[in-house]
Amino acid sequence: MTGHVDGNVLAGPLSELFRFDVTTASARCVSCGDVATLACAMVYVEPASLIVRCRNCDDVLMVVVQEPDLVCIELRGMAWLQVPR
Amino acid sequence: MGIISRGFSGRSREHNPDLPPGQYLTEDFPVLSAGPTPSIDTADWEFSIRTESGAVHRWDWDQLKSLPIEDVSTDIHCVTRWSKFGTSWRGVSLDTLFADVDTNYEYVMAHSYGGYTTNVPLEDLLDGKAWIAFEFDGEDLDPEHGGPARLLIPHLYFWKSAKWIRGLVMMDDDDPGFWEQNGYHIYGDPWLEQRYS
Amino acid sequence: MTDTDKPSVWKVGVVAETRTETASGRSIVLDVPGWGGNIAGQHADVRLTAPDGYTAVRSYSVASAGSGDRVQLAVDRLPTGEVSPYLVDDLIVGDQLEIRGPLGGWFVWRPEIDGIEQTGPVQLIGGGSGIVPLVAMIRSHAASDSTAPFKLLYSVRTPDDAFFRSELAEPSRGLDVTWAYTRRAPDGWARPAGRLTRADLEARTFPANLSPAVFVCGPTGFVETVANSLVELGHDPARIKTERFGGQ
Ligand SMILES: Cc1cc2nc3c(=O)[nH]c(=O)nc-3n(C[C@H](O)[C@H](O)[C@H](O)COP(=O)(O)OP(=O)(O)OC[C@H]3O[C@@H](n4cnc5c(N)ncnc54)[C@H](O)[C@@H]3O)c2cc1C
Numbered sequence: 428m429t430g431h432v433d434g435n436v437l438a439g440p441l442s443e444l445f446r447f448d449v450t451t452a453s454a455r456c457v458s459c460g461d462v463a464t465l466a467c468a469m470v471y472v473e474p475a476s477l478i479v480r481c482r483n484c485d486d487v488l489m490v491v492v493q494e495p496d497l498v499c500i501e502l503r504g505m506a507w508l509q510v511p512r
Numbered sequence: 513m514g515i516i517s518r519g520f521s522g523r524s525r526e527h528n529p530d531l532p533p534g535q536y537l538t539e540d541f542p543v544l545s546a547g548p549t550p551s552i553d554t555a556d557w558e559f560s561i562r563t564e565s566g567a568v569h570r571w572d573w574d575q576l577k578s579l580p581i582e583d584v585s586t587d588i589h590c591v592t593r594w595s596k597f598g599t600s601w602r603g604v605s606l607d608t609l610f611a612d613v614d615t616n617y618e619y620v621m622a623h624s625y626g627g628y629t630t631n632v633p634l635e636d637l638l639d640g641k642a643w644i645a646f647e648f649d650g651e652d653l654d655p656e657h658g659g660p661a662r663l664l665i666p667h668l669y670f671w672k673s674a675k676w677i678r679g680l681v682m683m684d685d686d687d688p689g690f691w692e693q694n695g696y697h698i699y700g701d702p703w704l705e706q707r708y709s
Numbered sequence: 710m711t712d713t714d715k716p717s718v719w720k721v722g723v724v725a726e727t728r729t730e731t732a733s734g735r736s737i738v739l740d741v742p743g744w745g746g747n748i749a750g751q752h753a754d755v756r757l758t759a760p761d762g763y764t765a766v767r768s769y770s771v772a773s774a775g776s777g778d779r780v781q782l783a784v785d786r787l788p789t790g791e792v793s794p795y796l797v798d799d800l801i802v803g804d805q806l807e808i809r810g811p812l813g814g815w816f817v818w819r820p821e822i823d824g825i826e827q828t829g830p831v832q833l834i835g836g837g838s839g840i841v842p843l844v845a846m847i848r849s850h851a852a853s854d855s856t857a858p859f860k861l862l863y864s865v866r867t868p869d870d871a872f873f874r875s876e877l878a879e880p881s882r883g884l885d886v887t888w889a890y891t892r893r894a895p896d897g898w899a900r901p902a903g904r905l906t907r908a909d910l911e912a913r914t915f916p917a918n919l920s921p922a923v924f925v926c927g928p929t930g931f932v933e934t935v936a937n938s939l940v941e942l943g944h945d946p947a948r949i950k951t952e953r954f955g956g957q
């Protein structure tokens with residue numbers, strides 16, 4: 428797929444793993460310090476993975492690899508994730 | 513398994529002995545777009561190989577193009593499950609580029625413009641198995657597909673064929689690159705379905 | 710809510726109705742036991758499974774809003790697509806479809822929040838099938854008798870490419886609809902066909918000094934251009950919410 432989509436698209440895949448709606452959570456980018464709602468991140472959708480990038484500096488915030496029998500999330504690009512209660 | 517969708521077959525996934533398991537055949541050339549496409553002017557382009565001694569072998573665009581150029585016709589297999597048969601490329605063999613490189617290390621980290629990395633054993637780059645490719649289907653390789661030049665290692669899943677290649681750094685150990693740190697398999701043999709680790 | 714009603718759980722929807730909306734798109738009404746209603750602007754994930762177990766998942770915005778287990782989607786066919794041609798051409802009434810949702814709590818409009826009616830101006834800007842979540846907001850606005858001023862700017866290729874055309878042709882109270890055509894405008898239309906420009910946005914949407922909540926939805930390129938122009942026109946980026954559908 429060529430164009431990226433918004434972080435909104437993470438809502439379904441990550442609902443399998445988290446009890447909260449990740450798209451309304453905010454995260455701080457390790458590389459540039461930008462703080463944004465995950466819904467505002469840029470997501471590159473591939474058949475088996477979602478590459479989530481900072482809207483400000485393009486760096487990778489999170490990678491979600493999905494296979495029938497596993498989900499792997501890499502979160503090193505975030506300093507923290509803040510979840511509204 | 514969920515409910516079957518009546519009449520849905522998805523992209524055709526025919527059985528073909530040349531097709532690794534779990535792959536489907538495609539006629540077009542899908543783009544694995546994990547991020548923005550870097551634009552690199554060939555005037556600024558440079559490719560290098562760095563060894564453990566600190567020695568750096570460099571080629572600019574004209575130097576690369578003045579090396580012996582090979583025609584490569586090969587099947588390619590993407591981890592996102594498409595395969596494409598008989599693709600034609602032109603590029604310089606890694607055997608040529610490694611001819612004067614003196615190293616005892618057995619692993620390589622490939623670095624790309626735009627910051628990606630991927631790891632490969634040196635033996636997978638030599639003996640006519642890998643190229644720095646700059647032409648696809650008779651045309652200059654376009655930036656979406658890794659132009660001006662990409663690594664081409666057809667016997668591994670295509671993410672190992674690093675787009676926008678900038679250089680190779682010799683490594684003592686098989687350290688994981690960007691994709692491999694993100695759950696992709698450290699080696700990536702399509703015939704063994706080494707997609708994820 | 711029981712466990713099987715959770716948004717994260719795949720549910721089985723049954724196609725209750727389909728309607729041709731454009732030459733390339735149609736709307737699909739599903740009965741999804743356990744859906745339990747949704748906020749305007751949310752989306753669903755749809756999963757198709759082939760006989761050999763192969764699955765494909767795609768996201769679709771929900772055109773309906775409010776309570777209940779009826780869900781309306783509207784899908785545009787991408788000729789080379791894997792899922793959209795199936796949804797537009799093959800699915801028939803009575804077919805089952807796996808669906809997960811409602812999803813996403815950010816690209817949404819609520820008539821009231823914590824019991825307080827939302828009265829601030831709302832600017833909706835849609836391109837092509839990007840109208841889907843915006844229609845849900847328009848329906849929610851009408852159903853709640855909201856007094857929030859609503860404006861819609863809807864960009865389509867030709868008059869025949871508009872989703873929910875007759876519904877939008879008779880806007881509900883408090884809604885102002887402006888059409889823009891990119892390829893062919895109706896005869897006698899003042900604005901020549903062409904892509905939305907900054908000047909169009911300036912002339913046809915709420916100005917930045919009213920601080921409208923702005924929702925932009927459509928193909929990625931469309932959303933990008935519109936959102937950038939809005940920022941240039943002085944809108945606070947934090948007031949602009951986007952939903953990119955993909956593509957160029
Ligand atoms: C949150 C969200 C909500 C969405 N809501 C809707 C909706 O309400 N209605 C709707 O019709 N679609 C919607 N989409 C898009 C939808 O999810 C699919 O991407 C679309 O239907 C194409 O799927 P496909 O399997 O047919 O095409 P694919 O097989 O995935 O792609 C085929 C080709 O089309 C290109 N492509 C992918 N998406 C687009 C696009 N949007 N425009 C142009 N080219 C594209 C790809 O680059 C690819 O080359 C939404 C997307 C998201 C992320």
Ligand SMILES: [Zn+2]
Pocket residue numbers: 456457458459460461481482483484485486
């Ligand atoms: Zn950043």
